[in-house]
Amino acid sequence: MDFNLSDSQKMLQNMVKEIALKEVAPRAAEVDRTGSFPLENVKVLAKYNLLGVPFPVEYGGAGADMVSYAITIEELAQVCASTAFICAVHAVPAFCLQLSGSEEQKRRYLTQLANGSKLGAFALTEPNAGSDAAAIQTEAKLEGDEYVLNGSKCFITNAGYADIYVVFASTDKSKGARGISAFIVERGVKGLSFGRIEDKLGLRGSANGEVLLRDCRIPKENLIGREGEGLRIALAALDRARIGGAALGVGIAQAALNAAKDYAKKRVQFGQPIANLQAIQFMIADMATRVEAARLLTYRAARLADEGKRFTREAAMAKLYASEVAMKVTVDAVQIHGGYGLSKDWPVERYMRDAKAVAIIEGTSEIQRLVIARSELA
Numbered sequence: 001m002d003f004n005l006s007d008s009q010k011m012l013q014n015m016v017k018e019i020a021l022k023e024v025a026p027r028a029a030e031v032d033r034t035g036s037f038p039l040e041n042v043k044v045l046a047k048y049n050l051l052g053v054p055f056p057v058e059y060g061g062a063g064a065d066m067v068s069y070a071i072t073i074e075e076l077a078q079v080c081a082s083t084a085f086i087c088a089v090h091a092v093p094a095f096c097l098q099l100s101g102s103e104e105q106k107r108r109y110l111t112q113l114a115n116g117s118k119l120g121a122f123a124l125t126e127p128n129a130g131s132d133a134a135a136i137q138t139e140a141k142l143e144g145d146e147y148v149l150n151g152s153k154c155f156i157t158n159a160g161y162a163d164i165y166v167v168f169a170s171t172d173k174s175k176g177a178r179g180i181s182a183f184i185v186e187r188g189v190k191g192l193s194f195g196r197i198e199d200k201l202g203l204r205g206s207a208n209g210e211v212l213l214r215d216c217r218i219p220k221e222n223l224i225g226r227e228g229e230g231l232r233i234a235l236a237a238l239d240r241a242r243i244g245g246a247a248l249g250v251g252i253a254q255a256a257l258n259a260a261k262d263y264a265k266k267r268v269q270f271g272q273p274i275a276n277l278q279a280i281q282f283m284i285a286d287m288a289t290r291v292e293a294a295r296l297l298t299y300r301a302a303r304l305a306d307e308g309k310r311f312t313r314e315a316a317m318a319k320l321y322a323s324e325v326a327m328k329v330t331v332d333a334v335q336i337h338g339g340y341g342l343s344k345d346w347p348v349e350r351y352m353r354d355a356k357a358v359a360i361i362e363g364t365s366e367i368q369r370l371v372i373a374r375s376e377l378a
């Protein structure tokens with residue numbers, strides 16, 4: 001497999017790096033400190049069409065590929081993981097529509113998501129259904145020409161800020177996982193409201209909150225695919241989302257590595273920069289090796305997706321490994337900074353808190369291991 005980036009992928013990488021540094025980075029520490037949703041950063045992403053990178057031009061996207069999507073998330077994550085995560089999750093409902101939506105749904109909703117005029121959210125998790133997504137209790141009943149949705153979602157990224165929600169609900173509880181269906185719910189529709197936003201350890205700007213459905217009526221045309229296909233639609237979108245999650249981990253880890261290298265070269269102890277100490281050098285060497293390996297796994301999964309090959313196992317491996325690398329590398333970066341590593345005046349403690357979230361989003365590390373083991377033992 002050729003791991004070299006194409007000219008257009010390199011151009012995108014340079015462009016996102018520049019935008020991220022100039023227009024996203026200045027707000028990153030404040031977004032983390034206040035836990036506020038970075039609306040201005042989202043506008044920047046929309047302005048440069050970074051919310052629609054992997055979607056076809058005919059549906060408002062940039063017409064690039066999944067490798068480009070990974071590069072975009074990685075570059076954004078190097079400066080503001082919350083903004084990168086918002087961008088990554090925005091693509092998940094769009095993946096649902098791209099892979100399973102009708103032509104009419106793609107024209108109307110995918111286009112608005114891909115051109116950045118509307119923000120998206122993916123509403124699967126419930127208070128009693130996290131890893132066990134098939135246990136969701138939200139119900140959708142067909143009444144005439146409308147579905148009536150009732151239930152509560154939690155931890156939903158972009159909750160309250162998103163305009164278009166892909167919501168999963170059971171249309172037939174007797175069928176369990178095969179009774180789950182996917183629906184498009186637009187903000188502003190009667191019966192849709194938003195509850196508490198979590199005050200989180202990491203990814204503090206991403207607005208993870210409750211999405212409440214109380215006799216929420218939507219046209220029956222808002223069903224994606226057919227009744228009972230919801231879980232399949234969610235899992236297919238999550239395969240792609242995990243490439244974004246992996247890229248998020250790679251970006252956070254790269255930022256921590258860069259910070260650690262800079263600091264080690266400048267910090268003088270015992271009459272010399274600590275970068276001269278072999279203990280620090282070995283730590284940096286291991287950090288760099290891990291980041292590179294995580295990046296290669298991520299690009300490989302993305303490339304397989306672009307080639308139309310199966311990539312469920314590879315996306316799970318990339319997400320699992322990149323999240324573990326992000327945690328290890330950020331902890332090491334804090335260690336290299338000594339006491340200053342714990343100070344909010346330096347960014348590495350933020351990287352460490354953001355890294356923890358990567359092992360939980362889009363399926364925990366344990367769920368990634370289940371996916372990988374299932375494939376290995378099949």
Ligand SMILES: Cc1cc2nc3c(=O)[nH]c(=O)nc-3n(C[C@H](O)[C@H](O)[C@H](O)COP(=O)(O)OP(=O)(O)OC[C@H]3O[C@@H](n4cnc5c(N)ncnc54)[C@H](O)[C@@H]3O)c2cc1C
Nearest residue numbers: 122123124125130131132155156157360361362363364366
């Ligand atoms: C920052 C953030 C953003 C999120 N964004 C969204 C979103 O946009 N949309 C959405 O729908 N959800 C979202 N979530 C929810 C997320 O998908 C869930 O938190 C995740 O799937 C885990 O579910 P849970 O928190 O209920 O943990 P649980 O499922 O209760 O798991 C608790 C622990 O048990 C382990 N465990 C569970 N089952 C097994 C098993 N079979 N084998 C081994 N170990 C197991 C887990 O790995 C974990 O360690 C988000 C969560 C976070 C933190």
